Amino acid sequence: MTVDVQAVLAGNRLALSRLLSQVENDTLAGQHALVQLFPHGGKAALIGVTGAPGTGKSSLVNQIAYHFRHPEDGRPARRVAVVAVDPSSPFSGGAVLGDRIRMSALTGDEGVFIRSMASRGSLGGLARTTAGVVQAFDAAGFEVILIETVGAGQAEVDIARLAHTTLVVEAPGLGDDIQAIKAGILEIADILVVNKADRPGVEQTERALRNMLQLAHPGRRDFEGVTISGGGESEPIWLTPIQRTVATEGDGVPELLKLIDAHRAHLEETGDLARRERARLTVEVNLLVESSLVADWRAGISNGQYEEVLGMVFERRLSPRQAAEVLIHGEEAS
Amino acid sequence: MTVDVQAVLAGNRLALSRLLSQVENDTLAGQHALVQLFPHGGKAALIGVTGAPGTGKSSLVNQIAYHFRHPEDGRPARRVAVVAVDPSSPFSGGAVLGDRIRMSALTGDEGVFIRSMASRGSLGGLARTTAGVVQAFDAAGFEVILIETVGAGQAEVDIARLAHTTLVVEAPGLGDDIQAIKAGILEIADILVVNKADRPGVEQTERALRNMLQLAHPGRRDFEGVTISGGGESEPIWLTPIQRTVATEGDGVPELLKLIDAHRAHLEETGDLARRERARLTVEVNLLVESSLVADWRAGISNGQYEEVLGMVFERRLSPRQAAEVLIHGEEAS
Numbered sequence: 205m206t207v208d209v210q211a212v213l214a215g216n217r218l219a220l221s222r223l224l225s226q227v228e229n230d231t232l233a234g235q236h237a238l239v240q241l242f243p244h245g246g247k248a249a250l251i252g253v254t255g256a257p258g259t260g261k262s263s264l265v266n267q268i269a270y271h272f273r274h275p276e277d278g279r280p281a282r283r284v285a286v287v288a289v290d291p292s293s294p295f296s297g298g299a300v301l302g303d304r305i306r307m308s309a310l311t312g313d314e315g316v317f318i319r320s321m322a323s324r325g326s327l328g329g330l331a332r333t334t335a336g337v338v339q340a341f342d343a344a345g346f347e348v349i350l351i352e353t354v355g356a357g358q359a360e361v362d363i364a365r366l367a368h369t370t371l372v373v374e375a376p377g378l379g380d381d382i383q384a385i386k387a388g389i390l391e392i393a394d395i396l397v398v399n400k401a402d403r404p405g406v407e408q409t410e411r412a413l414r415n416m417l418q419l420a421h422p423g424r425r426d427f428e429g430v431t432i433s434g435g436g437e438s439e440p441i442w443l444t445p446i447q448r449t450v451a452t453e454g455d456g457v458p459e460l461l462k463l464i465d466a467h468r469a470h471l472e473e474t475g476d477l478a479r480r481e482r483a484r485l486t487v488e489v490n491l492l493v494e495s496s497l498v499a500d501w502r503a504g505i506s507n508g509q510y511e512e513v514l515g516m517v518f519e520r521r522l523s524p525r526q527a528a529e530v531l532i533h534g535e536e537a538s
Numbered sequence: 539m540t541v542d543v544q545a546v547l548a549g550n551r552l553a554l555s556r557l558l559s560q561v562e563n564d565t566l567a568g569q570h571a572l573v574q575l576f577p578h579g580g581k582a583a584l585i586g587v588t589g590a591p592g593t594g595k596s597s598l599v600n601q602i603a604y605h606f607r608h609p610e611d612g613r614p615a616r617r618v619a620v621v622a623v624d625p626s627s628p629f630s631g632g633a634v635l636g637d638r639i640r641m642s643a644l645t646g647d648e649g650v651f652i653r654s655m656a657s658r659g660s661l662g663g664l665a666r667t668t669a670g671v672v673q674a675f676d677a678a679g680f681e682v683i684l685i686e687t688v689g690a691g692q693a694e695v696d697i698a699r700l701a702h703t704t705l706v707v708e709a710p711g712l713g714d715d716i717q718a719i720k721a722g723i724l725e726i727a728d729i730l731v732v733n734k735a736d737r738p739g740v741e742q743t744e745r746a747l748r749n750m751l752q753l754a755h756p757g758r759r760d761f762e763g764v765t766i767s768g769g770g771e772s773e774p775i776w777l778t779p780i781q782r783t784v785a786t787e788g789d790g791v792p793e794l795l796k797l798i799d800a801h802r803a804h805l806e807e808t809g810d811l812a813r814r815e816r817a818r819l820t821v822e823v824n825l826l827v828e829s830s831l832v833a834d835w836r837a838g839i840s841n842g843q844y845e846e847v848l849g850m851v852f853e854r855r856l857s858p859r860q861a862a863e864v865l866i867h868g869e870e871a872s
Contacts, residue, residue, distance in 0.1 A: 235859055242857035256591065335858070478852075485851045485858060492862035497831040500866070517819045518812075523576035524669070524819060525569055528826035532834070 207237040212344050213244060217317070220344050224319055227336040230329075238339055245342035246481070248285075249468055252367030253352045254392075259375040260399045262288070263451035265352045268460065269316055270309055272348050276458045285341035286318040288352045289334055317346065331362050332491040338366060364392050365487050368480050369467045371460075373397045374413060376405035390416050393444055394467050397460065401448035413446055442470050505531060541571040546678050547578060551651065554678050558653055561670040564663075572670055575677035580815070582619075582676040583802055586701030587686045588726075593709040594733045596622070597785035599686045602794065603650055604643055606682050610792045619675035620652040622686045623668055651680065665696050666825040672700060698726050699821050702814050703801045705794075707731045708747060710739035724750050727778055729797050735782035735790065747780055776804050839865060 207226055211219035226234030253268075255261050269284045310316045319337060321330070334351065341349050351367050364370045372393035390396075390413075398410050445463055449456035471477035513530050516522040522530065541560055545553035560568030587602075589595050603618045644650045653671060655664070668685065675683050685701050698704045706727035724730075724747075732744050779797055783790035805811035847864050850856040856864065 239857045239859055243854050246854055339858075482848070482852050486848055488858040489848060489851060489861045489865070492858055493835065493865055494828065494832055496862050496866055497835055498828055501827065501831055514816070514820055514823060517823060518816050520577050520580055523573045524673075524822040524826055525573055527823045528830050531823070531827055532830055 207233050209237050209240045212237070212241065212340070215345060217314070220317070220340065223340050224337055227340055228321065228333055230333065230336075234336070238336055241343035242339060245339055248338075248342040248346055248349045249369070249464075250338060250342075250367040250484075251348065251350050251464060252364040252370040253350055253373060254364055254370065255373030255375075255397075255399075259373040260451050261352060261373050264373060264397065264399050264449060264457075265350050266310060267449075267451045267454050267457045268350060268464075269318075269348075271454070271457050271461050273310075273313060273315055275461070277462070281315060282347040283315045283345060284317075284348045284350065285344075285346040286316070286350045286352060287334060287337050287341070288318065288320045289330065317341065329495070331366070332488075332495060335366055335488045335491065362487075366484055368471060368477060368484075369394045369464055371395045371397055371464075373399050374409055375400040376403045376409045390444075394442065395460070395463050396444055396446045398446060398448045399451050401456065402450045402453075406448065410446055410448070417444055417446075440470065440474055442467065501532065541567050543571050543574045546571070546575065546674070549679060551648070554651070554674065557674050558671055561674055562655065562667055564667065564670075568670070572673055576673060579673055579676035582672075582680055582683045583703070583798075584672060584676075584701040584818075585682065585684050585798060586698040586704040587684060587707060588698055588704065589707030589709075589731075589733075593707040594785050595686060595707050598707060598731065598733050598783060598791075599684050600644060601783075601785045601788050601791045602684060602798075603652075603682075605788070605791045605795050607644075607647060607649055609795070611796070615649060616681040617649045617679060618651075618682045618684065619678075619680040620650070620684045620686060621668060621671050621675070622652065622654045623664065651675065663829070665700070666822075666829060669700055669822045669825065696821075700818055702805060702811060702818075703728045703798055705729045705731055705798075707733050708743055709734040710737045710743045724778075728776065728801050729794070730778055730780045731794065732780060732782045733785050736784045736787075740782065744780055744782070751778055751780075774804065774808055776801065835866065 207223045208216070208219045212223050223234065223237055227238065228234075251268075253261055253265055265286055265288070269286055272282045272284045275281060310318070321334065321337065338349055338351065351364075353364070370392050372390065372395075374396065375398065396413055396417075398406060398413070400406075447456055447460045447463055449460060451457070468477075471480065510531065513522065513527050517524055517527045541557045542550070542553045546557050557568065557571055561572065562568075585602075587595055587599055599620055599622070603620055606616045606618045609615060644652070655668065655671065672683055672685065685698075687698070704726050706724065706729075708730065709732065730747055730751075732740060732747070734740075781790055781794045781797055783794060785791070802811075805814065844865065847856065847861050851858055851861045
């Protein structure tokens, strides 16, 4: 099946949908189409949304999409794509997330495109495929691309690296230990969201987050989400703001959009956008190099050889590292 | 620094500790030591323990270790190693998990060795290093190796594949949606543990798990954790049991150990142990092949070349895939 690149560029949804399937399945047609589309991209704002299960991320993403479509501040509506990635369902094989409730206010809106993706193999594979899907949306003219990941592990951190602006979502009362709020996750957050802010314990959650931010930036003061001068000749720095939301009601979402735009402006002003874009594309290239190297190697070795060497490992006549040496170089390591 | 392989085999804790550091840092000395140690391994029972944050996994692992040291069923005490892996702390750089509370009953016990690991780079790297640490404990004569992962994402699934028996830990009241209990995670569970079983909602959690198991095995009956004949000539099958525990009190832990031993007996009886061991070692070999391929490639390319090609991607003159082709084969894809 070929992909109609011109139709994708012209905004044809069916052509885009077909392209996405080709990209997800990593077909040659999908790969060729992405090569042709790549020069047309680079304009979209890429926004990662991550956080633990139970924080209401999906509802929040729906609301963010809705408010980009129906802005309250007089800005023009923006075209929004949502890529919902679930790395913890490696066995589902399907692409529909059970917990994603479609928002009726978004259905039928031609300016919104939602795509759910499940992991079909390795994590590297999922990050690679997500990058391809983002490229496709970008070239197709979506101005905002929301990359939502379910969970809060390393996989989500890796996928967050595909974004320019990363939102980390928390909620009150999610378990009783500090595990729910990971220092590592905080370090990737450009904006912290305390969702379900109408629940008891919201002050406590916000205080815990604020303390962790204080630890990370000991000199921080009370104004946040604004670009301030770091003193002297240093560049303006971004102080991670905390925004309360109640996604089910839409409360706090217009304010969240203002913070997202402020972060974008900060990235552009400081040159950080170029640095992040470069880091992002470096990750993409590295993922593709890795998968190509493995594919080339696998094509050069017979199943018989492979199984024979594995058999020797199983009998403990070769260690895994010796086996890897034999499989790559045809001889044992010394 | 060299590693004293003979001292590790003789049970010297200091030599083992040094070896583990070499393995974690993937040094040549560590690699060579693992090659020498590999023929001495293959005897340990490898038990993976995974589950979402807030389930009390670390306390449970402590209790399992304690009960293997102080068995109630008259079996001899077994030597226990714990590998606690935290893939969601890529930035910490350290190896100490903040949430791991050392159990005073375990300290000073020479038959217990606890090692915490944080991710220092790619997930593949972490799985590879964990495999190496497990090999070291195995060769050093630890009879039970508990591999604990913090979180419940793809990373944890990948690490669970390094074990023979996988425990998935749940707890009542962890968020209000089904996300906390992942179908994908259930599929890797050999034993389900409902920890914090003294809390309200335990029946509800157990019922939800039972329903998901029923969906996975429509014909299942009410006896669990026992090897039953599948009817006719088919092999005995294992029905995933659900065990309630209160890790803080030790309640249910002796019963859990019985289930762990029963699963091991099942694996041995059916030949599944050999199949799992083979799958496990295949994963290890593949991880090493991948990292070697990437290292060889990286050694063959100069930083100047690499940066030049990335610069062309950044200017959108090359797509990421074209860049990968150039970086591997020295020429552009057609």
